[in-house]
Amino acid sequence: MSADALDQAFRDASARITGALAARYRDLDLAEDAFAEACVRAAQVWPAEGAPADHAAWLYRAAQRCALDILRRRRTRERLQPEPPPLEPTAEDMMADDANLIPDERLRLIFVCCHPAVAADARAALTLRLICGLSVAEIARAFLVAEPTMAQRLVRAKRKIGDAGVPFEIPQPEFWPERLDAVLSTIEIAYAKAHEDAAGLGTHASYANDMLALTRVLAELLPREPDVLALAAMIRFAEARRPARLDEHGAMVPLSQQDPVRWRRPLIEEGERYLQRAANEGGDSSRVLHAAIHSVWCARRSLNDPAPWKTVLHLYDALLSVRDDSIVRLNRAVALAEVRGVAEALADVAAIDGDALVTFLPYHAVRADLLRRNGQMEAASSAYRVALALNPGPAERLWLERQAASLQH
Amino acid sequence: MHYAFLIYEDEAFYGPNKSGPAMQEIVAKHMVFARELGARRIGGAGLKESSSATTLRRTQGKTTVHDGPFAEAKEQLGGFYIIDATDLDAAIALAKKIPVSQDGSIEIRPLLGGDVG
Numbered sequence: 001m002s003a004d005a006l007d008q009a010f011r012d013a014s015a016r017i018t019g020a021l022a023a024r025y026r027d028l029d030l031a032e033d034a035f036a037e038a039c040v041r042a043a044q045v046w047p048a049e050g051a052p053a054d055h056a057a058w059l060y061r062a063a064q065r066c067a068l069d070i071l072r073r074r075r076t077r078e079r080l081q082p083e084p085p086p087l088e089p090t091a092e093d094m095m096a097d098d099a100n101l102i103p104d105e106r107l108r109l110i111f112v113c114c115h116p117a118v119a120a121d122a123r124a125a126l127t128l129r130l131i132c133g134l135s136v137a138e139i140a141r142a143f144l145v146a147e148p149t150m151a152q153r154l155v156r157a158k159r160k161i162g163d164a165g166v167p168f169e170i171p172q173p174e175f176w177p178e179r180l181d182a183v184l185s186t187i188e189i190a191y192a193k194a195h196e197d198a199a200g201l202g203t204h205a206s207y208a209n210d211m212l213a214l215t216r217v218l219a220e221l222l223p224r225e226p227d228v229l230a231l232a233a234m235i236r237f238a239e240a241r242r243p244a245r246l247d248e249h250g251a252m253v254p255l256s257q258q259d260p261v262r263w264r265r266p267l268i269e270e271g272e273r274y275l276q277r278a279a280n281e282g283g284d285s286s287r288v289l290h291a292a293i294h295s296v297w298c299a300r301r302s303l304n305d306p307a308p309w310k311t312v313l314h315l316y317d318a319l320l321s322v323r324d325d326s327i328v329r330l331n332r333a334v335a336l337a338e339v340r341g342v343a344e345a346l347a348d349v350a351a352i353d354g355d356a357l358v359t360f361l362p363y364h365a366v367r368a369d370l371l372r373r374n375g376q377m378e379a380a381s382s383a384y385r386v387a388l389a390l391n392p393g394p395a396e397r398l399w400l401e402r403q404a405a406s407l408q409h
Numbered sequence: 410m411h412y413a414f415l416i417y418e419d420e421a422f423y424g425p426n427k428s429g430p431a432m433q434e435i436v437a438k439h440m441v442f443a444r445e446l447g448a449r450r451i452g453g454a455g456l457k458e459s460s461s462a463t464t465l466r467r468t469q470g471k472t473t474v475h476d477g478p479f480a481e482a483k484e485q486l487g488g489f490y491i492i493d494a495t496d497l498d499a500a501i502a503l504a505k506k507i508p509v510s511q512d513g514s515i516e517i518r519p520l521l522g523g524d525v526g
Contacts, residue, residue, distance in 0.1 A: 117497055165410045165519055167496035175498060 001051050010039045013056040014133030015217070017063050019105035022130075025067060026168050028112070028158045032130070034067035035059070041066075057098035106131060107221040108168055114183040115166045122157035123182070124190035129154060131217070132210040142193050142207050180222075184231050184287070187214060191235055196393055208242070211235055219274060226283020229274045230291040236271030237294035240264040251398035256307045256338075260300045268298045286323040289315055309338035326352050330366055342373045361390045365400060377407050411451060411520040412500045413491050417484040418513035420458050427458050431510055438508035439488075446492060446503065453490035484513060491520070 001009075014035065021031035038059045052058040113126040125143060128134045134142075140150035160166075171179040194208040215232035222228045244258035275295050278288050293315045296308045316332035329352050337345035349367055357363035368383035384404035392400060423432040436455070443450055462478040478485065490507070494500040497517070504515045 115497075163519060164517075165412075165494075165497045165500070167498050169496075169498070171498065172502075174502065 001046050006043055006046065009051075009055040010042070010059070011133040013059045015106050015109065015131045016056060016102050016104060017060050018130050019109035020060065020103045021063060021067055022112070023103065023105035023108055023168055025071075028130070028161060030067055030070055033070055034063045037066035037070075038063035054098040057101045060102045104221075105168075106217060108170055110183055110218065110221075111171060111179060112161060112166055112168055114179075114186040115161070116178070116182050117164050117166055118157050118160060119153075120189075122153045123186040124193075125150060125154060126157050127186055127214070128190060128210065132214055134207075134210060138207070142190075180225065180227065183218070184227055187211070187218070187231060190214075191238075195238055208239055212239060223277075224281055226278040226281045227285055227287045229278035229281070230283060230285070230287040233271040233274035233278065234287070234291040234294055236267045236274065237291065237298045240267035240271065240298060246395055249398060250395055251402060252395040253399075255297055256309075257303075259303055260298075260305070261302060263298065271295065271298065284318075284322070286319055286328075289319045289322065293319075307338070309335050313339045326357055326363075327360075330357070330363055333370070334366055337370055337373070342370055346370045346374055359390060361387055361392055361396075364390065365396075368400075369403065372403070372407060381407050410496065410500075411491060411493055412497075413489055413516075413518045413520060414453075414500075414504050414507060415486055415516040415518065416488045416490075416507060416509070416513065417482075417516065418487050418509055419483060419511065420485050420487055422511055423458075423487075427455075435508055435510050442506060442508055445506070446490070449493045449503070451491040451493055453488070453492075455488040456486060459485040 017035050017038075018028075018031045021034055022028050025031065041062050042055075042059060046052070109130055110127060113130055114123045118126065125139050128139050128142070129136065136151050136154065137147050139154075140147040143150065145153075191208075191211045194211055212235060215228075215235050218228050219232045240263045241255070241258060243264065244260070244262040245253055247253050271291075272295060275288075275291050278291065293312055296311050296315065300308065313332065313335040316328065316335055319328050320332060329348065333345040333348045333352075336348060346367075349363075349370060352363075354363070364383050364387035368380050368387055371377075371380035371383055381404065384400060384407075388397065388400055388404070420427060423429050423435070439455070443453070459478040462476075464475045464477060464479050466473050466475060492500065492503060494503060497519075500517050504517050507515055509515075
């Protein structure tokens with residue numbers, strides 16, 4: 001077995017095994033350590049003796065033994081009196097065939113990782129670590145922080161979960177909307193990291209795939225939650241467009257100018273199926289409407305098809321009625337400019353509370369573009385300067401610089 | 410597990426010496442809440458206003474006594490509960506029912522060792 005194949009097997013098994021162990025022992029560290037030890041054993045045994053038929057079942061049995069070893073070592077270290085012996089594998093476990101061996105506790109694990117009592121900047125990282133099996137180094141790269149910083153953040157988060165008594169349970173109905181929202185926001189934040197990197201090179205390529213996998217798992221576990229399905233759809237639509245997001249110079253290509261021929265159709269179709277299911281469940285939340293806007297764009301087959309601005313504007317109107325905030329208003333203004341003219345869009349943008357968006361790059365980029373098209377070159381030029389000062393990524397920077405330069409002519 | 414609920418509110422709302430009508434109103438609500446807690450309530454009390462506080466400070470082995478609370482803030486510690494709950498979610502569900510008159514915060518802290526002597 002190659003190192004890559006081993007790594008893949010470990011990653012595939014990670015969430016189920018860590019979840020099952022954590023549910024049993026109510027201890028994330030123990031679950032993680034036991035799984036890591038099991039992987040070390042597998043890396044020694046499998047290449048020499050051949051890999052087992054069911055990788056996950058082998059790893060789970062090994063991880064259970066490792067968990068018991070760790071518990072015994074802890075007891076010895078803490079010199080505790082002989083206690084009720086740690087939970088041995090139950091008769092049920094011994095009897096279970098491989099296919100039914102590992103209880104699926106991933107959903108509980110996701111809710112633990114995304115509990116609002118966990119620091120917001122640690123939730124996404126913890127989810128990627130425990131559900132997607134990403135290494136600390138990979139997560140650190142995705143979040144652009146040093147590895148020791150990320151390791152610290154994860155340790156603190158796990159300690160908080162243990163100390164504060166965060167339950168290892170699916171939330172009660174009274175908490176459900178709030179807690180599910182925390183889970184979905186966490187995934188949105190994590191995905192935004194992958195999406196920022198338009199080129200999707202290196203670490204971000206596989207990271208984006210992890211986000212696809214994570215939303216697939218969540219949709220499997222919660223098949224009737226419109227927001228879950230809508231988020232799975234939205235991430236697919238956004239990922240489908242990745243091959244068309246940069247031009248040959250590496251500059252960003254705005255959505256309406258992307259060549260739909262380069263979009264990944266299979267992902268779009270998958271997204272459509274999720275969105276349809278969300279609609280069938282009666283979803284009309286802001287997440288469902290957001291996914292619908294993506295869907296309308298992705299229905300375009302070539303640059304010769306008219307851009308769907310009118311439908312997009314209708315959807316933004318609907319979105320505004322469920323979620324009236326500055327960012328929705330800003331995005332709506334972009335569509336408004338196409339349908340009803342730049343002047344009207346500018347008036348709308350002027351009415352948005354600019355103070356709240358001072359450091360929000362898209363606000364300045366949209367304003368600059370509208371001012372330019374309205375012939376207000378001086379104002380446009382200063383808006384571009386503000387946008388460029390806000391540290392855009394390389395692709396967006398190139399595009400903004402090009403737009404700003406076009407003002408000179 | 411045992412948790413402390415530390416209640417922070419702007420005490421000015423309750424009038425001088427916390428003796429205004431708003432105080433009587435909130436005390437009545439706390440009595441209802443305490444009844445609802447029943448056996449889950451291990452302890453707790455309302456606190457006199459923060460100007461009545463005296464702070465003992467120990468710095469490098471030297472102890473000094475100061476007038477006033479440990480930290481000045483817009484919202485002051487005004488009372489606390491010690492409760493028994495199975496986990497954080499159960500504690501949060503209880504804490505959500507704590508009466509507060511205006512804006513305020515409730516800090517939920519597990520007790521060390523999870524137990525009171």
